[in-house]
Amino acid sequence: MVGILERGQSKSNRIAYIDAAKGIGILLMILGHTGMYGLPVVMHKMIYSFHMPMFFIISGFLFNTKKYENVAFSKFIKREFIKYIIPYFVFAFINLVLCILFDLYNGGLSISVITEDLLKYIPGILYCYADIDHMPNCSPIWFLMCLFLSRIVYFCIKKYLKKGSNFICLIFPVISYILSAFVPFILPFRIATVPCSVAFMALGNIIKNHKILEKSKLWYACVAIAGLVVSCFNIDDVGLSESTYSKPLYFIMFLFTSVLVSYSIMLIVSRAAFLQNKFFVFLGSTSITAIGYNYFLRTFTGELYYFIPFISSIPMNWMTSFVLTVLFTVLLCLLSRKKLFKIPLCGKFS
Template sequence: MQNYKPESDWVAISKGIAIFSVIAGHIFVGPVSKAIFLFHMPFFFFLSGLLFKPRSQKLLATNKAKTQIIPYVKYLFLFFLVLIIQKELNNTLTYTVFFKDLAKQILGGRWLTHVQSVFWFIPVFFMSQQTLNFMLNNYSMNACKLIIAIMLLLAYIDSIFFKIQLPLNITTVLYTTPIMFVGYIMKGFIDRVNSILLCSLSLLGLFLVESYPSLFSIDLKFAEYGFPLFSFIVSISISILLIKISKTSILNNKYIIFLGNSSMSIMFIHQFFRFDIFSRFLSSNILIFLATLAASVIYSYFMMLLSQKTKAYS
């Protein structure tokens, strides 16, 4: 019999594996990156849907603004400041450059690159949760399913024909909200999904993305959603497998749990360690990955200690 852990443990473990994959996917290019991109970002949306509980729109917006948008703005400003200082030291800062860079901070999404390249995720995640909550509070389940189908259709139309670049990657919400919705409707029976079927779909998806990357690759930031419906199903299949593994005792490790509980801060900081520190003097991707992972964990640990001290004195 499988040894299932408390929800907080398996959630942290699955997020730990996912954020580990995020760092690896950004550093290792080629086949490894293509495979990881199939699931690493879709997973967070699926897991959020799986754990989602509808509440008042105002309450959800207020709570998530505190935990998602405020940190987003803080890190955005921090790295913008670092960028401006770097350009000033290199004598490349002009008024035109300054205001162009400032505009990119405001627009977000695909306009954010380098150490901020992953920042698109936070506003899209926030908007997807708000959209899902609004639907569940205001429409019947059948109406929600119809809306989700329309959203997914529009997402594929945009991906195939347009790839419209809007502020904060708003169009990506058309694809990520359906992933979140599938997680929500599967919460009652996810443990009963056949593991052999999941493995078969996952392996097939991995084979096809390596064999035909132009057809099956996924990159949510740039509205690349792979082969319509099939890649969507593969992303969900791998996500479910990850969750099922996390619910067993195989990965019952305090370091993975810490990694999962710190996934948000690691999401924000890891590209800074990668680009601005370790890539400057390390040539091996393996060493860059290990150093980035270690530095991100250490940073998150000290941020946790700082938060605990702040609460103790408040």
């Protein structure tokens, strides 16, 4: 029987089912961000209980230890900086400009509007907050900063500890919990989130190294049901982005759900050929664009909706917001494939 990796491998050396899983994650991110339009609380809790951890698990799954064995630390940092930090600042700058233009449109042409936005958002960008009060409508890009730091930490652990390094990383969520529970302010650059994210990366690497997906039976994916049920009982919000891990029990429930559901989605997608379709794979392969402009597109489609004849009198709901945001996300992702739009839509200069 052809192995999962062989069956899902594309000519560009990308793994189709992994891109498809990322694509599903992007759709869940978009759906989870429709809360302002009435997304049911239960759905919000379920999505937030695993969708961002899944991206870190996938990152760990794709982390090639042998590839980096002889790579110098400085070279690795430079590579990761270009890959994640430059896009972070490109997205932040463009969203800041869009935010200023939007505020000028609503508040009138005024230097004070520009000054207020600059003073409000530039510190937030440099600090890497994960909320719209400090970021220019681009809060999801916290993920890029966090992934950059998480990959550096994970690189060092794999390079210098080697044997047993993955299993050592699995205790790192304790560090995140301590930082969140006992530091009375949000740390810069998502530092409190990094240890937990490194643990998720290690888990993804374990799944790959031990060929857990290949060895698993499809019905094992039923554990996702247990994870989602548990998430419904988590009465407090536990968000990876805010590092608000609440009480120990709820934090453990969050970890439990993240692992079970992420594993189940990866397992199902790896076995179900129909889920490895061009749409999911495309979204997954252009996920950085979707993350960079998700909030802007949500706002833009929310405003655009009320210019549509005949339906503008009907209040926007979460389903409409989801569909419109997905449509415009696909459009942006298609444009990101064009050389002309590589810099603004992907943050890439080459």
